Amino acid sequence: MSQTQVLHQQIAQLPALEQIALVEEILYRLDAPDASVDALWAIEAENRLAAYRQGQVQATPLSEVLAKYHLP
Numbered sequence: 001m002s003q004t005q006v007l008h009q010q011i012a013q014l015p016a017l018e019q020i021a022l023v024e025e026i027l028y029r030l031d032a033p034d035a036s037v038d039a040l041w042a043i044e045a046e047n048r049l050a051a052y053r054q055g056q057v058q059a060t061p062l063s064e065v066l067a068k069y070h071l072p
Helices: 003-012 016-030 035-053 062-068
Strands: none
Touching: none
């Protein structure tokens, strides 16, 4: 039996509130800030802005984006 399967069985035996606490802890760890990812996104944002300013890409009006996804 894999370690994941063992964990599944153990988690299933926990009371609901403990399962919720475990889920919250896992989500917290997965959502932790990562400076390297933030730096990559900063570079991407700068590159996109430069491309826009140089006329390499065009902006889409917010109203069109909202309409595309059927948002108010």
